[in-house]
Amino acid sequence: MSAFLARRATAAPRFMRAFSSTSPRELAKITIVGNLAATPEVKATASGREVVEYAVASNSGPRDNRVTSWFKVASFEPEGPRRDYLTNLPKGSTVYVEGNAVMSTVPDANAEGKSRSFLNIYQTNFELLRRNHEAEGSE
Structure with a gap:
């Protein structure tokens, strides 16, 4: 092996993240495409901060055995x-x-010693794909 290749092989960093320049984070991302279950509502948190809450329904599976x-x-x-x-x-x-x-996990009020888990989703990006004009006319 030439001296040039030997120097290049030993000088290369071993644990480099080539795909990102930011530090790694423990975070789960989710992408949802679906229909609004109701008009989004503004609510106040316990600390007084305002939050917009809404639900999205997403369907999967064949028409005769569809799961929402x-x-x-x-x-x-x-x-x-x-x-x-x-x-x-x-x-x-x-x-x-x-x-x-x-x-998040919270104690279940109906069952002793049991807990319930919830998936909380905090919006980072939002796009309207199709506006429901039928619902606008009936309100």
Whole structure:
């Protein structure tokens, strides 16, 4: 082996993350495409901060054996035109949502010693794919 190749082989870093320049994070991402279950609502948290909450229904499987999954989403969009746009979307509109997924576990009030797990989704990106004009006319 030439001296040049020997130097290159020993000088290369062993644990380099070539795909990213940011530090690794323990975070789960989720992407959902589905229909709004209801018009998004602004609610106040215990600390007084406002949050927009909504649910998205996503269907999978063949038509005769279709399964619907329901996802609750929270958005901390600040007051302004983007939040107004989100809160004025009618039920049934098709949306694309990207978010951070976090599991939380709470004691079950109905069962002693048991706990329930919930998937909390915090919106990071939102796009309207199709607005439901039928729901707008009936409200």
